[in-house]
Amino acid sequence: MDLILYPPFAFILSLITVYLFSALFSGFAPKPAPNPEKTKTYACGEDFETEKVIPNYEEFYPFAIFFTILHVAGLMLATWAIAGSASFVLPLGYVAAVALILTILFIR
CATH class of the missing domain: 1.10.287 (Helix Hairpins)
Structure with missing residues (x-):
């Protein structure tokens, strides 16, 4: 029982738990639809060329x-x-x- 309360072990155990829940419930999340408008630069409604x-x-x-x-x-x-x-x-x-x-x- 003392091993579970040991901070590094508890931290690793919590990381594993979060990863397992994430892997388990990621199938329920909606898949994003590709949309070029999402990555378009917005500046007060004006279109302008982006530059690096x-x-x-x-x-x-x-x-x-x-x-x-x-x-x-x-x-x-x-x-x-x-x-x-x-x-x-x-x-x-x-x-x-x-x-x-x-x-x-x-x-x-």
């Missing part, structure tokens, strides 16, 4: 890396603060390394 947009992520990546580095730095410093056995030099060196990485990241 290629997104540019060049400005996003530096901020994503910045966000990741700061969160990892905060996690490491909080872990060292809780541990208490670490000397003052190790977190200070880590902060200096993070500052150097962020400086290199944003110099253009």
